[in-house]
Amino acid sequence: MTQALQTILARHQFNPTRLLQILREAQEALTWIAPEYIDTLAAGLGLPRARVEGVAGFYRFLHTDAPCRYRLLFSDNITDRMLGNQDLLTTLCEMLWVERGHISEDGLASVDTTSCTGMCDQGPALLVNGWAIPRLSRERLARIAELILAQAPVETWPRELFAVADNLRRADILLGNPLQPGDALRVALPLGRATLLEEIKHSNLRGRGGAGFATGLKWAACRDAAGDHANARRYVVCNADEGEPGTFKDRVLLSTQADLVFEGMTVCAYAINGSQGFLYLRGEYRYLLAPLNGVLARRREAGLLGRDILGHAGFDFDIEIHLGAGAYVCGEESALIESLEGKRGIPRNRPPYPVSHGYLQCPTTLNNVETFCAAALVAAKGADWYRGIGTVKSAGTKVLSVSGDCARPGIYEYPFGVTVRQVLADCGAENTLAVQISGPSGVCIAADEFDRRIAFEDLATAGAFMVFDRSRDMFEVARNFAHFFAHESCGFCTPCRVGTAMLRSTMDKIAAGHGTLYDLAEIEKLDRVLNQSAHCGLGHTACNPTLDTMKRFRPTYERRLKSLDFEPAFDLDGALAAARRMTGRDDTGAHLSTEIEA
Amino acid sequence: MSETFQLDGEDVPFAPAQTVLQAALAAGRYIPHLCYHPEFKPHGSCRVCTVQANGRTQAACTLPAAAGLEVESASEEMNALRRTLVQMLFAEGNHFCPSCEKSGNCVLQALGSDLGVLTAGFRHFYPDRPVDASHPDILLDFNRCILCELCVRASCEVDGKCVFALSGRGLDKHLIVNAASGKLVDTDIALFDKAMEVCPVGVILKKRVGFAVPIGQRRYDQRPISAQALDDAPRVSAASGECAACEGSGAVSALALTEPASSFGEETP
Ligand SMILES: Cc1cc2nc3c(=O)[nH]c(=O)nc-3n(C[C@H](O)[C@H](O)[C@H](O)COP(=O)(O)O)c2cc1C
Numbered sequence: 001m002t003q004a005l006q007t008i009l010a011r012h013q014f015n016p017t018r019l020l021q022i023l024r025e026a027q028e029a030l031t032w033i034a035p036e037y038i039d040t041l042a043a044g045l046g047l048p049r050a051r052v053e054g055v056a057g058f059y060r061f062l063h064t065d066a067p068c069r070y071r072l073l074f075s076d077n078i079t080d081r082m083l084g085n086q087d088l089l090t091t092l093c094e095m096l097w098v099e100r101g102h103i104s105e106d107g108l109a110s111v112d113t114t115s116c117t118g119m120c121d122q123g124p125a126l127l128v129n130g131w132a133i134p135r136l137s138r139e140r141l142a143r144i145a146e147l148i149l150a151q152a153p154v155e156t157w158p159r160e161l162f163a164v165a166d167n168l169r170r171a172d173i174l175l176g177n178p179l180q181p182g183d184a185l186r187v188a189l190p191l192g193r194a195t196l197l198e199e200i201k202h203s204n205l206r207g208r209g210g211a212g213f214a215t216g217l218k219w220a221a222c223r224d225a226a227g228d229h230a231n232a233r234r235y236v237v238c239n240a241d242e243g244e245p246g247t248f249k250d251r252v253l254l255s256t257q258a259d260l261v262f263e264g265m266t267v268c269a270y271a272i273n274g275s276q277g278f279l280y281l282r283g284e285y286r287y288l289l290a291p292l293n294g295v296l297a298r299r300r301e302a303g304l305l306g307r308d309i310l311g312h313a314g315f316d317f318d319i320e321i322h323l324g325a326g327a328y329v330c331g332e333e334s335a336l337i338e339s340l341e342g343k344r345g346i347p348r349n350r351p352p353y354p355v356s357h358g359y360l361q362c363p364t365t366l367n368n369v370e371t372f373c374a375a376a377l378v379a380a381k382g383a384d385w386y387r388g389i390g391t392v393k394s395a396g397t398k399v400l401s402v403s404g405d406c407a408r409p410g411i412y413e414y415p416f417g418v419t420v421r422q423v424l425a426d427c428g429a430e431n432t433l434a435v436q437i438s439g440p441s442g443v444c445i446a447a448d449e450f451d452r453r454i455a456f457e458d459l460a461t462a463g464a465f466m467v468f469d470r471s472r473d474m475f476e477v478a479r480n481f482a483h484f485f486a487h488e489s490c491g492f493c494t495p496c497r498v499g500t501a502m503l504r505s506t507m508d509k510i511a512a513g514h515g516t517l518y519d520l521a522e523i524e525k526l527d528r529v530l531n532q533s534a535h536c537g538l539g540h541t542a543c544n545p546t547l548d549t550m551k552r553f554r555p556t557y558e559r560r561l562k563s564l565d566f567e568p569a570f571d572l573d574g575a576l577a578a579a580r581r582m583t584g585r586d587d588t589g590a591h592l593s594t595e596i597e598a
Numbered sequence: 599m600s601e602t603f604q605l606d607g608e609d610v611p612f613a614p615a616q617t618v619l620q621a622a623l624a625a626g627r628y629i630p631h632l633c634y635h636p637e638f639k640p641h642g643s644c645r646v647c648t649v650q651a652n653g654r655t656q657a658a659c660t661l662p663a664a665a666g667l668e669v670e671s672a673s674e675e676m677n678a679l680r681r682t683l684v685q686m687l688f689a690e691g692n693h694f695c696p697s698c699e700k701s702g703n704c705v706l707q708a709l710g711s712d713l714g715v716l717t718a719g720f721r722h723f724y725p726d727r728p729v730d731a732s733h734p735d736i737l738l739d740f741n742r743c744i745l746c747e748l749c750v751r752a753s754c755e756v757d758g759k760c761v762f763a764l765s766g767r768g769l770d771k772h773l774i775v776n777a778a779s780g781k782l783v784d785t786d787i788a789l790f791d792k793a794m795e796v797c798p799v800g801v802i803l804k805k806r807v808g809f810a811v812p813i814g815q816r817r818y819d820q821r822p823i824s825a826q827a828l829d830d831a832p833r834v835s836a837a838s839g840e841c842a843a844c845e846g847s848g849a850v851s852a853l854a855l856t857e858p859a860s861s862f863g864e865e866t867p
């Protein structure tokens with residue numbers, strides 16, 4: 001054990017900023033993070049052991065509970081639920097003789113849920129020891145159970161189980177680009193740094209990760225930032241954390257356009273004078289690591305990374321991939337940087353912003369995967385060409401991840417300005433009740449808004465497009481999202497740590513038939529508190545899906561309310577559950593009538 | 599100190615690098631706060647100091663003071679928000695004030711009194727948080743932890759020991775100690791560490807001195823926290839080497855003793 005840990009530590013030069021990567025590798029090699037491993041790692045890195053334990057305790061894919069050979073985590077987005085993941089989870093538990101959420105006594109397997117794993121177009125999906133398996137069915141689960149009971153190492157499982165489809169349905173300038181590796185750089189480098197930056201500004205390119213910040217302004221601010229120390233290095237970070245439920249376009253960009261992503265990062269490095277790049281890849285996309293490293297190696301060989309890139313003396317830049325470990329909040333840019341530094345993924349206080357004080361407090365440009373792709377296109381083909389596509393305020397195209405109730409879920413790229421109705425027609429959606437745009441932190445729209453447009457000036461989106469037809473219950477959609485936010489809150493600030501948990505329990509109370517009008521008012525109050533006082537965007541938006549659906553589909557809430565008066569939260573019958581379990585009784589006599597109204 | 603910003607319509611001067619809360623306190627103006635401690639870098643986690651600055655709500659403790667900023671703090675809207683946040687903290691932990699030996703010296707309780715928090719407001723979570731009584735001289739009662747990280751910071755930055763850290767996340771976030779056993783007795787904490795005196799609530803307690811000062815004669819039994827917080831910035835009590843806000847020293851701020859007792863703080867929320 002210690003030998004394995006020492007090897008991992010040495011691979012990372014005993015560098016504490018590598019702590020998360022080290023813990024990930026330890027987890028993979030040894031199936032868990034035992035207390036004595038924490039001691040070894042803390043000693044090796046010169047960190048207090050409590051710091052190491054605190055980091056291990058933050059990330060969902062690091063397990064400090066007990067060894068377990070096969071950890072199975074079912075993706076639990078609403079789209080997985082709509083495809084029957086709950087029944088499948090129960091089935092797998094029965095096949096493996098395990099209780100959900102508990103490691104089997106022989107330490108063989110555990111089965112639980114995790115937040116959306118980005119396979120919504122081919123769900124239900126799960127992760128086995130971090131490796132994605134989409135398109136679950138009873139048959140596939142039976143094979144998985146067989147392999148586990150035979151104790152076959154995951155590396156030896158049939159590759160076909162792990163095959164992830166791209167489901168490319170509509171390509172435009174980005175997904176259909178004819179560029180070869182290096183094409184964009186060959187245009188960009190002769191322009192010189194200043195002109196290149198002007199091109200990016202002039203293109204009107206805005207960030208694709210959700211906030212829509214002007215990319216050229218961000219790059220310029222980073223280039224101009226002094227940094228704390230003279231000769232501060234400048235960093236380029238690609239946000240491939242893609243944790244927003246219903247979003248999987250970055251996964252497809254990384255599997256089909258990896259060169260373009262890295263090319264965009266290199267273009268950025270040239271513009272801002274950056275020397276080191278990182279791609280922060282969400283842990284759920286672990287399977288992309290080797291292919292992406294392969295692309296990086298090819299680019300180094302081709303002189304597109306490394307020293308004197310494309311013969312430009314003094315332009316040195318390389319890219320390294322860091323893996324996340326199950327934390328949605330690490331998609332928030334400053335939390336991502338903390339995580340890159342090997343810490344708990346807590347959003348920083350801002351100002352200062354990453355452009356001046358990012359990775360290791362140095363100037364850092366951080367953009368979404370798709371933004372870097374678009375930047376490479378701009379560099380290759382010019383700002384005027386780019387801004388001619390889309391709308392006046394939203395230049396270029398947007399890649400959408402379409403999932404839910406439609407015939408053809410998958411990836412659709414459109415020029416900005418496309419209507420929701422058009423997308424619904426293209427993906428074969430019928431009888432559509434609602435669309436969740438940009439995931440739980442976005443907006444939920446109903447049929448009378450389907451003529452609205454995908455664009456920064458109307459429906460801004462990070463890419464998720466989840467379709468719900470008339471058979472769906474939008475209350476359950478909102479409840480799933482409330483669980484998501486409570487599960488993913490980092491816990492730093494009071495309103496979000498406590499408020500998201502309160503929202504979750506209020507939604508559960510309503511679902512259980514104990515809700516009252518008072519609870520609806522409490523939801524509105526929680527929304528105000530979170531909006532006014534949460535520390536980061538996760539908390540600000542956590543009540544959005546509930547409020548949106550309450551506004552547009554209020555009957556689905558009211559139908560569930562027990563009475564229009566206040567009702568105590570205390571569930572007398574529920575409180576007796578433990579006694580019933582202990583006495584093994586579940587007959588009518590062991591239940592109190594919970595009917596209060598006549 | 600020539601530049602100013604506006605706080606509730608009045609000019610407040612500020613020095614470079616001061617935040618709105620720091621400048622306000624230095625100028626004798628109170629903004630309710632909880633996780634902020636004048637000797638440490640602002641944390642920004644409790645959000646009790648939230649103010650409206652140029653129309654946007656922001657945490658005053660981390661918001662850089664800037665010329666011309668218009669800050670609104672004493673509004674009913676902001677105080678209602680603060681009440682809710684305090685209620686959330688009460689609901690999250692297990693705070694049985696009448697039986698807590700920090701009662702009367704507790705910042706959370708004093709804030710609650712000052713803000714007029716009269717009811718719990720929310721359903722309580724009743725978390726299961728076992729106490730750590732392993733250390734012969736120190737008790738850790740996690741039931742009251744509000745996760746402000748002051749002890750973490752004091753232990754790392756001042757004591758150089760890093761006895762405390764945080765683990766878990768979301769509602770499962772919790773304080774841990776620097777020992778494989780998870781027990782305080784196996785850490786190198788010492789009674790006179792800074793970490794022993796910064797806890798605003800009743801988590802880190804010296805054993806056997808709990809009720810040396812009777813309830814009713816404690817810090818916030820004398821005067822409301824809104825008055826006393828100003829004494830701390832700049833630190834009046836620092837002269838004694840001990841933080842008067844903290845349980846265990848048996849000390850009641852000298853200033854507090856000279857002031858007439860107010861009615862605040864006598865009822866526990
Ligand atoms: C809770 C939270 C999660 C986020 N997740 C992501 C993400 O997965 N990917 C992403 O690109 N941006 C995400 N963002 C937005 C980033 O903070 C940041 O704005 C973005 O990556 C900047 O890149 P852009 O300018 O290219 O859009 C998230 C923000 C928040 C508040």
Ligand code: SF4
Nearest residue numbers: 490492493496536539
């Ligand atoms: S809003 Fe939520 S996720 Fe963001 S810092 Fe606060 S607790 Fe963490």
Ligand code: SF4
Nearest residue numbers: 743744746747749797
């Ligand atoms: S023990 Fe006290 S000082 Fe430490 S985090 Fe908890 S409340 Fe804050």
Ligand code: FES
Nearest residue numbers: 642644645647659
């Ligand atoms: S005092 Fe400002 S957030 Fe706690």
